Amino acid sequence: MSTPSLPAADTKPDPDLSGRTLGDYQMLRRLGRGGMADVYLAEQKSLRRQVAFKVLKRSLADDESYVRRFHREAQAAAALVHANIVQIHEVGFLDGVHFIAQEYVSGQNLRQILSRRGPITAPVAAKVMRQVASALQKAGEQGIIHRDIKPENIMLSADHEVKVADFGLAHVATDSRGLNLTQVGLTMGTPLYMSPEQVEGKPVDPRSDIYSFGVTCYHMLAGQPPFTGETSLAVAVQHLNKQPPALSGARPDLPAQLCQIVHRMLAKNPDERYQSASDVVAALDALNDVAANSARTPNGWSDGRPLQRVEAASRTTSTSLAATRELAAVMQREAKAPSRSRATLLFVTAVLAALVGGGAVARLTQNNFVLDDAGDTGQLVDRDVLFNRGMMATTPDDAEYWLSWLVEAYPDPNTYQYLYALQELIVFALERGENNRALQLSDRLVAEAPPAYPESRAFGRAGRFIALYQTGQPDDAINEFNDLLPYRDDLDDQRMIDWVDYVAQQLIDRGARSRQGNAQNHTPAPADAPPESGN
Secondary structure (H helix, E strand, C coil): CCCCCCCCCCCCCCCCCCCCEECCEEEEEEEEECCCEEEEEEEECCCCEEEEEEEECHHHHCCHHHHHHHHHHHHHHHCCCCCCECCEEEEEEECCEEEEEEECCCEEEHHHHHHHHCCCCHHHHHHHHHHHHHHHHHHHHCCEECCCCCHHHEEEECCCCEEECCHHHCEECCCCCCCCCCCCCCCCCCHHHCCHHHHCCCCCCHHHHHHHHHHHHHHHHHCCCCCCCCCHHHHHHHHHHCCCCCHHHHCCCCCHHHHHHHHHHCCCCHHHCCCCHHHHHHHHHCCHHHHHHHHHCCCCCCCCCHHHHHHHHCCCCCCCHHHHHHHHHHHHHHHCCHHHHHHHHHHHHHHHHHHHCCCCCCCCCCCCCCCCCCCCCHHHCCHHHHHHHHHHCCCHHHHHHHHHHHHHHCCCCCCHHHHHHHHHHHHHHHHCCCHHHHHHHHHHHHHHCCCCCHHHHHHHHHHHHHHHHHCCCHHHHHHHHHHHHHHHHHCCCHHHHHHHHHHHHHHHHHHHHHHHHHHHHCCCCCCCCCCCCCC
């Protein structure tokens, strides 16, 4: 694995406020850094809730125009109360710091998901699009333009909710005082997703957000934006003059209606786009056939590979939570019937054996996972630096590099960073088919996670279940599934929930086919017969 290059350091970086208390807020850790503000995870002590605490950069705090815009934009965004919009709780000034306290969304943004698993299926994409369009509809009703719609600003939570974040670049179209929040020559937005009118510096209206949303949807479905280039200028010129490649060319499996919606949003002339987000909502609601197919894919917003594996195996496989519960219920019912319990165990074992192969593979007990690149220098790098770089990495390889370094340099199971890094490394190993390594990491997580982190223990057991299934160890996989059941409700990572449910559904489907075959042949296996090995 190549060593990722370090980003250039700021000449005068703002101090890290982690651990400090500002008024009612306890800073827990820094989540990220933007061009205008640093963002922290904080606890609002009076309400005992976590918030995202955005701090205006010190270099901008002395500029009156920036301070005015910072507070003005926060006030505008605070007026947007909607299930699909990140809520602003408070804007203010404390201990020399200008801040915005807003809703903390536990999840990942769309860019992170796309970088790890590639294009999203049509049913899931339609759900994301519907919720983002609903958020833009609410903003449009209040005369607010986001101006920076892009995958990084679309959060997908573990609760299956989509939330549009960072209305910090919003422009109040009905500003009665005429405050110009965007000066001439200071074009805001991200070139990959900017509308033609933004590129030209013209006045914008909600249709500009619709164009940027269309670019984001194209990226979500095709796996890359419609226009790319070596420089921002090269990309901007294409937004002005070049038609996007046909989405159907990159994804012939997509419904034609869905492609038409995206391409209409991408019209160069604002008059040829949907005229409001409510029109986009109506168009998406008309896609009844896409919505009807949503049961064919795993629920949730998995950023791993289970979705792709399910599609490759069968586009009609359901991997809902009911699959896991159904499998558990079958096993529990059979365990209560003495005359059939052994036959049931043999049946489930036979299903697993037929599905993933026969004899058990010995578990690795040596060659513990270590980071070769770190050597003795790990302690020289701050833990939060490693964690933040792992979280902000744009490729799985870079993320794995930083997080691997963290778990070996700072093996403290009482820290969130260590446990989260282990979980991500388990996912990377499972995605790449490195199942023995996934077993080692899962064993480590189960053994080391303290009682205060039951979700981490459940994650480790889920990792073991999946890895054992994928390495052809049916007996151990069954045992691990039984061990996982009491902790199933503690598992809060949607990727692992999807993956466990997928495996459970596979067992149910194969079991049903096996029972059907036995019924047709009228030759049930004797109770004491060993399970047959399959390929």
